[in-house]
Amino acid sequence: MRVGCPQRAAQDPWPTVAGAKVRQWRRRTFQAAFFTLFVLAPILDIFRFDLTTTHFVLFGQPWTLGIDALLRGEAGPREAAGNVILRGFLPVAGFVLLFGWVAWRWGRLYCGWLCPHFSVVELINGVMRRAIGRMSFWDRERLTPQRPDGRPAPVDPRWRWLIGPVAVGFAFLWAVVLLTYLLPPATIYxxxxxxxxxxxxxxxxxxxxxxxxxxxxxxxxxxxRFACAVGVFQSFVWMANRKAMVVHFDRAAARRCQGCANHCEDECPMRLKPRSIKRRMFTCTQCGRCLSACETVQAHRGQPSLLTWRRGRAALPESER
Structure with a gap:
């Protein structure tokens, strides 16, 4: 006999195994698309800084501050100051404000859903889990040899030979791409x-x-967690908003965690404990993998997830603890 709570489950976004997979499929799609953009942006002249001409290139057009015109006597000080404000200060300020507004409402959403570095982090995590049963050399204990949906997650020592090549391969790709943001891509390739x-x-x-x-x-x-300026900036902005989106744990039903092998913690790419309060989730990337894991485990039991995203007044219990 299945014991469930249909009314509550209907209120939960993606309360099923299929829904949990849909969320992660969408996130992977965004990550893949943005990683592709990250690699191709300099090649297609979408955005880069050309050291040979000392100006930005934006959508194939040179983006300058107009200072050269001032030095050549083709523009006056007032016109040059206006160019600096319009072409330099305002675009940068607008981007920072927009980025900060997203972080204010949703936290490190860029990290979990777009960041090309975090995509590599998750990929290497997966390879290491298959190779040594841990997501990091520094983890003390092996992860549960089972996925949230019950599929086995065996450790195969042969995967150890892939850890180095995958890490070095993506490091090389990153190095080349970063250089193409500074020098003409055609020259580098x-x-x-x-x-x-x-x-x-x-x-x-x-x-x-x-x-x-x-x-x-x-x-x-x-x-x-600690060295990425973009990530830390988002975390500080997110922490300042008590009503920002946060992972909420239903502590009243915590007994339903019995029999689960901490899959929410095993799935977290940042090695956090999702059932903690907000200030202990300072570096949460909002990837939703913990939610998907809990939804999958509880769906097999006919129960709604214990972990959900909450924002607004519903986020206060996690923020004020």
């Missing part, structure tokens, strides 16, 4: 193809690949 990069270009790619490889292998979670 042609240099790679023909093997005739300049000394400085090769040095940049080599050093960046080495540093990113170390970070991806040993410190990717620490970087996301």
């Amino acid at each position: 042609a240099g790679l193809w023909h093997g005739d990069l300049t000394r400085n270009q090769a040095l940049f790619i080599g050093v960046a690949t080495a540093l990113l490889s170390i970070e991806f292998l040993f410190a990717r979670h620490l970087f996301c």
Whole structure:
């Protein structure tokens, strides 16, 4: 006999196993699309900074502050000041305000749903879980050898041979892409193809690949949590809003966690404990993997999820504890 709560389940977004998969499928789609944009933006001249001409390129057009015209005597001080405000200050301020507004309402939404670095973090997490049963070399205990939907998650030592190549491969890709944001992409990719990069270009790619490889292998979670300026900015803005979207744990029904092997914690890419209060979830990326895990486990029992997203007044219990 199934024991459920149809009324409450109907109020819950994505209260089924299928719904949990839909959320993660959507998130993966956004991540893949943004990672593709991250790689192709310099190639398509959507956005980059060209060191050879010392100005930005935006949608194929040069984006300058108009200072050169002032130096050549083609524009007066007032016109030059207006250009700096219109082409420099206002776009930057507008972007920061928009980005801050999103963080104010939804937290580190960019990190969990778009960030190309976080996409690599999750990919390496998955490889390491298959290889050593942990998402990090620093985790003390192995994760549960079972997925939230009951499928086995066995450890296969052969996957260990993939950890290094995957980390170094993405580090190299990142290094090359970052360089194409600074120098003409055609020059960089042609240099790679023909093997005739300049000394400085090769040095940049080599050093960046080495540093990113170390970070991806040993410190990717620490970087996301404490060293990424974009992520920390979002976290501080999010913490300042007590009504911002937060993961809510139904403590009144906590007994239903019995029999679950902490799948919500195992699924968290940031190695957080989703059943904690907001201030202990300071670096939550709103990826929703903990919600999907809980929804899947509880759906098999005919129960609604214990973890849900809440915002507005409903978020206050987590924010004020």
